[in-house]
Amino acid sequence: MPHHDSDRALEVTEQVREFIDEEVLPVERALPPGEEVPEDLVEDLRTEARERGIYAPQMPEDLGGLGLDLRDALPVYEQSGRSYLAQPAMRVDAPDEGTMHLLERLATDAQREEWLRPLVDAEVSSAFAMTEPMQGGGADPTMVKTRAERDGDGWVIDGHKWWITNGSEAAFFVVMARTDPDVHPYEGSSMFIVPADTPGIEVVRDLPHLGEATLGTVHSEVLFENVRVPEENLLGEEGEGFAHAQKRMVPARLTQCMRHSGKARRALDVAEAFMSEREVFGDTVAEKQAPRFDIADAETKLRAARLLARDAARAHAAGSDARVEASMAKYFTTNVSQEVVDTALQVCGANGIGMDLPLSQLFADARIIRIADGPDEVQKRVIARDAFENVDEREVEHLSRFGDPRRP
Ligand SMILES: Cc1cc2nc3c(=O)[nH]c(=O)nc-3n(C[C@H](O)[C@H](O)[C@H](O)COP(=O)(O)OP(=O)(O)OC[C@H]3O[C@@H](n4cnc5c(N)ncnc54)[C@H](O)[C@@H]3O)c2cc1C
Incomplete structure (x- = not known):
């Protein structure tokens, strides 16, 4: 559908198509069916993607990406869909890709260096924690029950989340919590960056689910009990979550x-x-x-x-x-x-x-x-x-x- 995509998008998409045909699909086809993919294999493909100049195309150049805007990135994402290995290899894989966009838009300079840069470099992975068990937020996010209360120069988070992709593997969570229970949730919720090793975080279990076994993707149930984060871990403005x-x-x-x-x-x-x-x-x-x-x-x-x-x-x-x-x-x-x-x-x-x-x-x-x-x-x-x-x-x-x- 060339007439809908810019020359730049077509050029990058063609490079990605070649990468997938020449490097990714041969590896995918050689893997024993149904077995989990070894991480070093994904890492080798990342090296190749970097060498071909198509790594993290959606991220700005100063973070090692190509700086494509949404319209130009879309056909590239489409190509990446042709193999489940292409997405982690090019660092356009969910949920980290979503976290990258969030941080890229909202992070302070310090947050950018501490959390975003290593995420783009695939040194760490992340999780976005919004969905909650039965009485909490799900299809209706206004039902979010997780609370974050100010305490001295920081915040204390209490809540119960589930279906959190990467929950048991992430280095950090972005947690959606109510910070002002007296106003509508759309005005009284905020997001926090929460390192996974913060005391009070308990991964209850990885939920058994359909599909995705090959990449070992997990979706976890996670408890946050009296989890303390400093003020600088607020992501974006208070109440704007x-x-x-x-x-x-x-x-x-x-x-x-x-x-x-x-x-x-x-x-x-x-x-x-x-x-x-x-x-x-x-x-x-x-x-x-x-x-x-x-x-x-x-x-x-x-x-x-x-x-x-x-x-x-x-x-x-x-x-x-x-x-x-x-x-x-x-x-x-x-x-x-x-x-x-x-x-x-x-x-x-x-x-x-x-x-x-x-x-x-x-x-x-x-x-x-x-x-x-x-x-x-x-x-x-x-x-x-x-x-x-x-x-x-x-x-x-x-x-x-x-x-x-x-x-x-
Ligand atoms: C593979 C996977 C990965 C996920 N990863 C994450 C993650 O990383 N972080 C995170 O926070 N969440 C994650 N989720 C959760 C996902 O965002 C929720 O499943 C989704 O928002 C729906 O919420 P729920 O499952 O609680 O459905 P519920 O709120 O329990 O709704 C159940 C069903 O009710 C019906 N329904 C809902 N609203 C209406 C309506 N208005 N009218 C009619 N019918 C309606 C729909 O059929 C819906 O499926 C993930 C889910 C899956 C399956």
Whole structure:
């Protein structure tokens, strides 16, 4: 889709495509299916990404990145979605990529050096702690119960979080907590950088879950009890936690869209190759009209999904908050991705669910992303609210005359 991406984006995307084809996919294909990837292997790929000048493309140059803005970064994220190894190799992997954006926008100079630089360099990993068990914040973040209270020249944090990606492995958390319980949570919440070795933090367990075993990704339940951090660990301004998180949400959702359209692309590449080779009842699967038309549907929907994410990024770049557009893109792309991967899996027969091909892993990823970063229903809530805020008054006026028997 070249006409939607800048020359700079196309150039970097092409470099990334070559990196993935030449370095990443051969390594991915040689790995024993289903086994956890050794960290030194990811580190070797990072070295190669650095040498090719495509490491952390979303970060500013002074931090070792390429300084791409959101629109230029999106096609790069899409390429990176083609292999689960490409994302950590290029340091565009969640959740650290999200933390990097947050710190890049909000960190003081001291926080930048202490937390952001080593994060970009992959010396440490991070976790973002917002979601809470049953009575706390989840799809509805206004229910966040974790408290941070001022105490002398610092803060004391108490709360219970779960589904925190990297929770048991991170060097530090960014914790969302209520700092003023007397105002609406959107005005009374703040974010804190909390080193993982601070007394009072207890990782209860890593939650068992679907998929993601290959990269060893964990999602943890974590208790914060009387956890003391100094004033300088406040991230951004007091009371602005949600405002900052909201601003981060649109880019975060769009980068997820692109990762997952890249994953769907990979699924189609695999399926189309398989279908062209595998013969059934006298033809290749590719020559049978029903699966052929399924592929036509999948290609069409995937193209529409890619355009929708670019449309949201264009609105964002033009100064709109692009919340509705980003919700449409997240909802549509992740559902299309799941449908496309499911089609790809079906046409490959048993090999679709086997682990020699990447499809079962992609299927789990596609299912997960319809919940993580805001479930479908939260996206539809945003879209519908906008629709009903903009009801056409002329249509209302026309309807109001329906009950009048003398209406013209
Ligand atoms: C793989 C993965 C990684 C994650 N990583 C992190 C992380 O690093 N940090 C973090 O803080 N959180 C993380 N989360 C949590 C994620 O942000 C939440 O799962 C998500 O916000 C939804 O919250 P919940 O699971 O508590 O769902 P709940 O709030 O329990 O909602 C349950 C369901 O209710 C329905 N629902 C919700 N609202 C509405 C509505 N308005 N109308 C109709 N139906 C509705 C939806 O179907 C929703 O799935 C992760 C989740 C997953 C799956």
